[in-house]
Structure formats: C-alpha cells, structure tokens
Amino acid sequence: MTDQATRAAGPAPSPQRAARDVPDVPKEPVFTTQDLNIHYGSFHAVTDVSMEFGKNEITALIGPSGCGKSTVLRCLNRMNDLIPAARVSGEVRYHGIELYGPKIDPIEVRRRIGMVFQKANPFPKSIYDNIAYGPRVTGMKVDNMDDLVEQTLRRAALWDEVKDKLKQNAYGLSGGQQQRLCIARAIATNPDVVLMDEPCSALDPIATLRIEELMAELRELYTIIIVTHNMQQAARVSDRTAFFTVKVNETTGDRTGGLVEYDRTTKIFENPSDQRTEGYISGRFG
Amino acid sequence: MTIVSAPIEPPSVEPPLSLEPSSRRLGEKAIVALLFAAAALAVLITVGIVLAIAGPTVEFFRQIPFSRFFSTEPWAPNFVPDGFGVYSILAGTASIVLYSCMIALPAGLGAAIYLNEYASHRARKILKPVLEVLEGIPTVVYGLFALAFVAPLLQQIWPTFLPGKLGDPPGFQFVLSAGVVLGIMIIPTVASVSQDAMSAIPGGLREAAYGLGSTKMQVATKVVVPSAFSGIVASFVLGLSRAVGETMVVLMAAGAIANLTLWPNDPVLTMTAFIGRTATGDVGFGTTTYYTLFAVAALLFVITLVINTISIALVRKFREVYE
Ligand SMILES: Nc1ncnc2c1ncn2[C@@H]1O[C@H](COP(=O)(O)OP(=O)(O)O)[C@@H](O)[C@H]1O
Numbered sequence: 001m002t003d004q005a006t007r008a009a010g011p012a013p014s015p016q017r018a019a020r021d022v023p024d025v026p027k028e029p030v031f032t033t034q035d036l037n038i039h040y041g042s043f044h045a046v047t048d049v050s051m052e053f054g055k056n057e058i059t060a061l062i063g064p065s066g067c068g069k070s071t072v073l074r075c076l077n078r079m080n081d082l083i084p085a086a087r088v089s090g091e092v093r094y095h096g097i098e099l100y101g102p103k104i105d106p107i108e109v110r111r112r113i114g115m116v117f118q119k120a121n122p123f124p125k126s127i128y129d130n131i132a133y134g135p136r137v138t139g140m141k142v143d144n145m146d147d148l149v150e151q152t153l154r155r156a157a158l159w160d161e162v163k164d165k166l167k168q169n170a171y172g173l174s175g176g177q178q179q180r181l182c183i184a185r186a187i188a189t190n191p192d193v194v195l196m197d198e199p200c201s202a203l204d205p206i207a208t209l210r211i212e213e214l215m216a217e218l219r220e221l222y223t224i225i226i227v228t229h230n231m232q233q234a235a236r237v238s239d240r241t242a243f244f245t246v247k248v249n250e251t252t253g254d255r256t257g258g259l260v261e262y263d264r265t266t267k268i269f270e271n272p273s274d275q276r277t278e279g280y281i282s283g284r285f286g
Numbered sequence: 287m288t289i290v291s292a293p294i295e296p297p298s299v300e301p302p303l304s305l306e307p308s309s310r311r312l313g314e315k316a317i318v319a320l321l322f323a324a325a326a327l328a329v330l331i332t333v334g335i336v337l338a339i340a341g342p343t344v345e346f347f348r349q350i351p352f353s354r355f356f357s358t359e360p361w362a363p364n365f366v367p368d369g370f371g372v373y374s375i376l377a378g379t380a381s382i383v384l385y386s387c388m389i390a391l392p393a394g395l396g397a398a399i400y401l402n403e404y405a406s407h408r409a410r411k412i413l414k415p416v417l418e419v420l421e422g423i424p425t426v427v428y429g430l431f432a433l434a435f436v437a438p439l440l441q442q443i444w445p446t447f448l449p450g451k452l453g454d455p456p457g458f459q460f461v462l463s464a465g466v467v468l469g470i471m472i473i474p475t476v477a478s479v480s481q482d483a484m485s486a487i488p489g490g491l492r493e494a495a496y497g498l499g500s501t502k503m504q505v506a507t508k509v510v511v512p513s514a515f516s517g518i519v520a521s522f523v524l525g526l527s528r529a530v531g532e533t534m535v536v537l538m539a540a541g542a543i544a545n546l547t548l549w550p551n552d553p554v555l556t557m558t559a560f561i562g563r564t565a566t567g568d569v570g571f572g573t574t575t576y577y578t579l580f581a582v583a584a585l586l587f588v589i590t591l592v593i594n595t596i597s598i599a600l601v602r603k604f605r606e607v608y609e
C-alpha cells in the first residue's frame with residue numbers, strides 16, 4: 001500500500017485495538033536515546049532525538065520519507081556500522097548500557113536485537129536452513145534443531161504452510177510468506193528486540209494483515225520497534241508512536257530529520273499536541 | 287489525470303490515426319544484420335578450427351593405432367624408435383594443473399573474499415586495478431621469473447630430509463617451479479572473476495546475515511560464497527582452463543622431458559609445450575610428427591570441452607537461486 005493510498009482512504013485512522021493499557025511513559029525502557037545525532041559524511045541526517053522505547057511494547061516510527069526513521073532504527077542495533085560514512089553521536093542506552101561504548105561488540109548487539117527489512121531477504125537456502133542460520137552462527141545450544149525450527153515457524157504462524165516443504169528453497173514462497181520467514185528467522189535466536197523497517201511495504205493487504213496479527217502475538221515475548229509508512233498500520237498495531245519529520249533550517253536551508261512528537265498511539269492519533277503531527281496524520285502535510 | 291473532467295476540443299483538422307511505422311528504420315536493420323554477422327563469424331570460426339584439427343587427426347590415427355596413442359609407451363614422436371604414448375604428456379599437463387591450481391584456486395578465492403568482505407573502500411579501489419594489471423603481464427615474463435627466481439629458491443629450500451623420491455633435490459627445470467609461477471599467474475583471474483560474482487549478490491543478503499549477528503567470516507563463508515557459488519565455479523574453471531592451455535611458462539620452466547610422473551621435483555613435458563616446441567616450421571608437412579601435433583591438439587580440445595561441460599553441470603546442480 002502506498003502512502004497516497006493510505007491517506008486517500010479517509011479521515012485520520014483511529015486506533016482499533018484500544019484494549020491494551022499503555023502507561024504514560026514506558027515502565028521499563030529497553031532503549032533510551034539522549035540527544036541522538038546521526039551524520040552521513042557531512043550530511044546531518046538526524047538531529048537531537050531523545051526518547052525511550054518500552055519493554056514488550058510495539059513502538060511505531062512514522063513520518064514522511066527521508067525524515068530519518070530507518071536511520072534511527074538502524075542505529076539501535078548498530079547496523080549503521082556497515083555504512084562507512086555513518087557517524088553516531090549522543091547517547092543510546094540499551095538496558096542502561098551505552099551501545100556505542102568503546103567495549104561494545106556490534107555482533108553481540110545484533111545477536112540480541114534482530115532486524116527485519118523492507119524487502120524480504122531470505123537466504124537462497126532451504127526454509128529449514130534459513131531458520132537454523134541464526135542459532136548456528138551464534139553458537140546457540142540447541143538440543144534438537146528440528147524442534148527449534150518447528151517451534152519458531154509455529155511462533156511465526158508459518159508452520160502449517162511450510163511444514164511439508166522445509167527442505168525447499170525459500171524463494172519458492174510467496175512474498176508475504178518470505179517476509180514471515182524473515183521474521184521467523186529473526187526470532188529463532190530468541191532475541192530481546194525485533195526491529196522492523198517497513199516490513200509490509202512490498203506486500204498486499206492480506207499478507208500485511210497476517211504480519212500485523214503476528215506482531216500483536218510476538219509483543220508478548222519481544223520488544224518490537226517498527227518503521228511504517230502506513231499510518232493505519234501504526235494505529236492498528238502500535239502502543240506508542242513517534243512522529244518524525246524533516247526540519248528545514250530557515251537561514252541555511254539545511255534539511256535534517258527530527259522527532260516532533262512521541263506519545264501513546266491513541267493520543268497521537270486522537271489528540272496530537274503538535275500541529276505538524278495533526279497535519280501529517282490527517283493527510284494535509286507530508 | 288484530468289482527462290474526464292477537462293473539456294477536450296477536437297482539433298479542426300485531424301490527421302488520420304496511423305499506427306504504422308513512421309519510417310522504414312533501415313539503420314536499425316543494418317545494425318542487426320551486422321551484429322548477426324559478428325555472432326555468426328564466431329561460430330563459423332570455431333567450426334572451422336574443429337574441422338581443421340579433425341582432418342589431420344583422422345590421418346594420424348590412420349598411421350598410428352589408438353592403442354599406441356592411449357598407452358604408457360614413451361613419448362618420442364620424432365625419434366627412432368618412435369613412441370606415441372600420450373599418457374606421458376597428459377601426466378605432464380595434469381601435474382602442472384595440479385600444482386598451479388593448488389595455489390591459484392584457494393589464493394584466488396581468498397583474495398576475492400578479502401577484497402569483497404574485508405578490504406576498506408580505499409584498499410579495494412587500489413587493489414582491484416592492480417589485480418587487473420597483473421592479468422595483463424605477458425606469460426613469458428612469468429616464465430623468466432620461474433627460471434631466474436623461483437626455481438633456484440625452491441632448489442635451496444627443498445626439504446631433502448623427506449624420505450624417498452620426494453627428498454631428491456630438483457634440477458634446473460621441474461614441475462613445481464612452473465606450477466607455482468603459473469598458479470601465481472592465475473590468481474588474479476580467479477580473484478577478479480570470483481569477486482565480481484560476490485559483489486553481484488543482493489545487498490539484502492549481506493544485511494540479513496549481519497542483522498542476525500554473523501561475524502564477517504560467517505557472512506563470507508555461509509552467505510556470500512554459497513550465494514556466489516556459480517560465479518566462483520566459473521572462475522575456477524577459467525583458472526583451470528588457463529593452466530591446461532598455458533604454454534610459455536611450462537615450456538620455459540618445467541623442462542622438456544616427457545615423463546609419466548606426478549612428482550613435484552621431476553621435469554615434465556606438457557601437451558601444450560610439446561605443440562609449442564615442435565610446431566616451429568621445420569616440421570615437414572605430411573610427416574607423422576606433423577599429424578601428431580593435431581592429435582594432441584584435438585585431445586586438448588576435448589579435455590577443455592569436458593571441463594567446461596562438467597562445470598556447467600556443477601553450476602546447475604549447486605546454484606543457490608535468488609529470484
Ligand atoms: N547510506 C546513506 N548515505 C547517505 N545518506 C543516507 C544514507 N541513508 C540514508 N541517507 C539519507 O538520510 C536521510 C534519512 O534517510 P532514512 O533514514 O532512510 O529516511 P526514512 O527511512 O525516514 O525514509 C535521507 O535524506 C537519506 O537520503
């Protein structure tokens with residue numbers, strides 16, 4: 001679904017799953033960022049982001065294209081280290097530990113904080129080997145890999161669809177199934193956090209719905225942070241929503257991404273306190 | 287789109303709608319014909335070569351029976367008494383291929399992995415062109431390098447404490463020195479083709495692997511190499527074919543004695559070296575030696591064909607498909 005289609009669909013979406021009690025501020029923060037700034041070379045991509053991500057919550061990052069959502073997300077498991085020009089300053093704490101501290105090994109970080117990407121990227125291996133990859137490379141103690149694969153696929157609500165073709169290449173699956181396989185692969189090592197960068201943007205509405213249901217179930221076990229272009233999706237699945245936008249410096253004309261408003265999802269969508277948020281969610285401004 | 291709401295005035299003089307080609311596009315047709323001619327020429331030349339080899343080869347086997355050619359009798363086509371046992375020079379080629387590939391394939395793959403996964407952007411920008419320049423060095427230079435540098439060095443450090451034949455110090459020309467140098471010569475080819483294959487795998491795969499907490503080594507060995515497998519096999523085959531076909535280095539450094547042996551410290555004559563040193567102009571047309579050249583060339587051709595066929599089958603079987 002494109003951004004346009006979402007907005008054309010009607011008035012500001014309202015949260016449909018209001019049943020959960022979401023405290024005003026995260027009770028137990030998994031991540032805390034303080035004045036987080038991210039540069040690509042000399043380009044200041046993200047400026048001064050300070051926020052907390054709650055444990056076993058789904059936090060959605062929304063905002064127009066280019067406002068730095070992916071950049072912030074990738075900085076939470078040090079994926080930005082793979083981009084030579086990327087530079088992070090400020091503070092990112094994970095359970096109180098400074099993620100960018102001198103003794104931190106990004107590989108250890110990523111073993112606890114998994115990631116799902118915009119485009120499904122299964123390995124060109126069998127479905128089974130895709131799931132087993134993480135446990136194998138991390139040297140996880142596994143009594144019975146078959147059981148782990150089954151249990152993981154069940155947790156990702158994919159088992160019934162693939163149980164007869166575990167040895168077949170993952171590229172034989174549909175796009176939606178591939179993406180759920182990637183989610184399954186990410187949770188096979190039992191991570192603490194799962195980061196998702198627009199996981200549904202390449203999928204049809206039905207596949208999207210399945211992934212949203214899956215996220216709702218996984219929230220009980222994991223902390224989930226999701227970047228989405230689709231505001232209805234943010235409204236449907238998340239507990240908290242952070243709205244980012246591109247800010248333009250009046251004098252220099254420089255553009256940089258920044259956090260505008262961060263609150264419970266119900267608050268953001270029903271009663272936003274910033275005009276820019278209101279404009280964005282009601283489709284007047286992008 | 288505003289087509290529906292905007293009132294459209296039809297132009298008063300309307301040209302009749304035509305969907306036929308507006309010109310005959312002769313230029314394009316001429317170019318297509320030229321391209322076809324180029325492709326056809328390549329095929330025709332190949333067919334021509336095969337025919338040119340086939341005729342004299344048939345004549346050779348009219349004079350010398352199969353059972354003498356495919357045998358262990360000495361290789362001495364222009365001596366009295368003569369000998370036509372091709373196994374001796376086949377062993378020479380096998381030996382050269384063995385020692386050169388033992389160096390070129392692992393080192394080439396290693397260099398490709400380093401370039402693709404470990405080297406900094408800057409290092410890669412310097413090293414890749416250097417590799418490509420190395421590919422262009424004339425083989426005769428490598429031959430000199432083998433004679434003047436590698437052979438004396440190997441003679442000096444030869445592990446003479448080894449028992450039996452292996453402990454005998456080699457002479458001036460021997461398989462290993464040619465094999466080592468040929469191996470070094472082939473590394474850039476293997477490395478550069480492998481690395482091209484590795485850099486062509488979708489970036490998402492590498493990201494996925496890192497995202498799951500893989501080390502660089504794990505990304506390289508468990509994701510990048512398997513995904514680029516078909517390209518890597520192609521690079522190996524290319525390396526192998528070069529080793530089979532290389533003439534100058536072996537002619538200069540491996541000796542010129544047909545020798546049914548695989549020992550690293552023996553001199554050998556390879557099939558290509560035989561052709562190279564025999565086909566020098568003083569071979570009389572129509573002599574048995576003349577036809578022998580073609581028989582050996584035909585065998586080389588068949589061997590290369592078999593290598594390529596096997597490799598294509600391998601690639602098909604083990605390729606990891608992504609979209
Ligand atoms: N690897 C990169 N190198 C340089 N600039 C980048 C890179 N990735 C993203 N950017 C820039 O950083 C800004 C934020 O990008 P991104 O985080 O991808 O935005 P979003 O995910 O919100 O669409 C954009 O202006 C983008 O062009």
Ligand SMILES: [Mg+2]
Pocket residue numbers: 069070071197227
């Ligand atoms: Mg993005």
